[in-house]
Amino acid sequence: MTDAIVQVRAALGDDAIIVSSHENDRGSIEVTAAVETAPQVNSDAGNRQDAGGLEHRLEQMLRARLQAPAASAAETSPSAGAPIVPFDRSTIGAALEAHAVPSALRNDLLVSAIALDRGDAIAALAGALEARLGFEPLPVRPQAPVMAIGLPGAGKTVTLAKLAARAVVDGAPVDIVTTDTVRTGAVAQGEAYAQLIGVHLRRAESIDALSLLLDEGNPSEGTVGDRSHRPCFIDTASVNPFDRDEFAALHRLTQNARIAAGVEPVLVLSALGDADVSREAAIEFARLGARRIVATQLDIARRIGPVLAAADASGLAIAQISVTPYLARGLAQMNAYVCARMILNDSAAAAATPAPMTRHAGQRP
Structure with a gap:
């Protein structure tokens, strides 16, 4: 990964953003990177033509990487x-x-x-x-809206931004919605990430407001349809799954979102947690309809045991992992072979x- 970062910086410069990374079937790290290009007002025609050709080639390379099949968990x-x-x-x-x-x-x-x-x-x-x-990475363009749920401090907002960035690089218009409108600074944080990837953050102050926003993206009113043409990513407020009132509120939100647009809740789980707490929390979040885990903060924890324990106890599949809080580093897809290499590093x-x-x-x- 370190070598890949160096190559990206050499090819695209210091402003390059690493959107995602994963291990391919050859055991190598593949990195998808992008760089924002602004029009040069004072450049000559030849430079503009060269820059346009380079931008076109980079776009083709990025799309080819993203559209290539990811390493299967069976590999x-x-x-x-x-x-x-x-x-x-x-x-x-x-x-x-x-x-x-x-x-x-x-x-x-x-x-x-x-x-x-x-x-x-x-x-x-x-x-x-x-x-x-189970190992089941989230696709670049999820067919159903993805709703990030989890414990406080797990990194839901930045994880959601990383997932949205992959879809933007793939050429998809995306919707980013936040229901976390009460916590101090939550909306500002979401807007900052959304601005980085050129997307407008939409707010849903209530369950009804979220349902209306989701209905706007459906093929026809009252129909749950394929959202892969316009992926939708929904941030939520952190909850304590062992607090009956907090968890009941999240349960109502997820249930209404699933009815409105077939939303898939995805558990964002920090690897820093105690294994017993992670197991118990994952079991509770699975009751909300979550099927997958995105594991975060592995750079600090340096241990994946609590995540494996949570997946084992809850039946949730491990989708991606994050090894940094920074948007530029993206997410890495997980499969059994990648996980084994990490453990036996x-x-x-x-x-x-x-x-x-x-x-x-x-x-x-």
């Missing part, structure tokens, strides 16, 4: 030339423990990995992860490694 075997970690049950067990995977889940994964021993620890652990957990060669995450976060080694 859990290392590709040719990928680093192989010799199978060792103690190595896998120690790596799972280092990532704070709860003991019961850790033991089950280790037993499955031993049964799937393929001579490569990464492949064996990937097989065990795939058998136990100390033994494997390193894309998606916690070490660069820590440096990007400004932490000391």
Whole structure:
């Protein structure tokens, strides 16, 4: 990832925005980047023509990358030339423990990995992860509006902005709506992110207001339709899922949004949380109809165990991960093989490694 960042800066300059990143089926990091280009009033015709040609080629490259099929969760075997970690049950067990995977889940994964021993620890652990957990990345243009829900401080607003930025780069007009209109600074934060990607933030002060905004995007009044032509991303206020009143209010919001436009609630979950709390919270949020988790703050946590515990207990699939709070770094898609490489990073060669995450976060080694 560090090498990819350097290449992006060299090709597009310091103003380049990294919209998303993921691991492809060859085990390499693919980065989608964009740079805002403003018309040059005083440039000559030749320069304008060159700049236009360059912009056109960059747009074609970005679209090709985004439209290429993402690495499937089923791709859990290392590709040719990928680093192989010799199978060792103690190595896998120690790596799972280092990532704070709860003991019961850790033991089950280790037993499955031993049964799937393929001579490569990464492949064996990937097989065990795939058998136990779900991995389902969010598409660039979701067919249903995406509603970010979660605990305080999980990073819902910036995560939503990153998802919207991917769709904008893909050429889709997007809607960004916030229902978090009470918390101090929430609207200003949403507007700042929306402005960065050239989108107007719309406010929904109530359930009825949100339903009206969602109805505007439906193919016909009263019909839940395919929103992939104009993706919609909805931010919500953070809630304590163990507070009956707060959770009931969010439940009413999500239920009405699902009726109005088939909205998909997506849990934004910080990897910093305690495994037990993350599990209990994920179970509660799954009751709202959430099917996927976007994991955040892995740059600080450097451990994915609490996220795995939450996904295992709730049945939610892991979609993407965020390793930085900054919009420019985007989201990385997850599958079982990427997750296994992350866990066994100390033994494997390193894309998606916690070490660069820590440096990007400004932490000391």
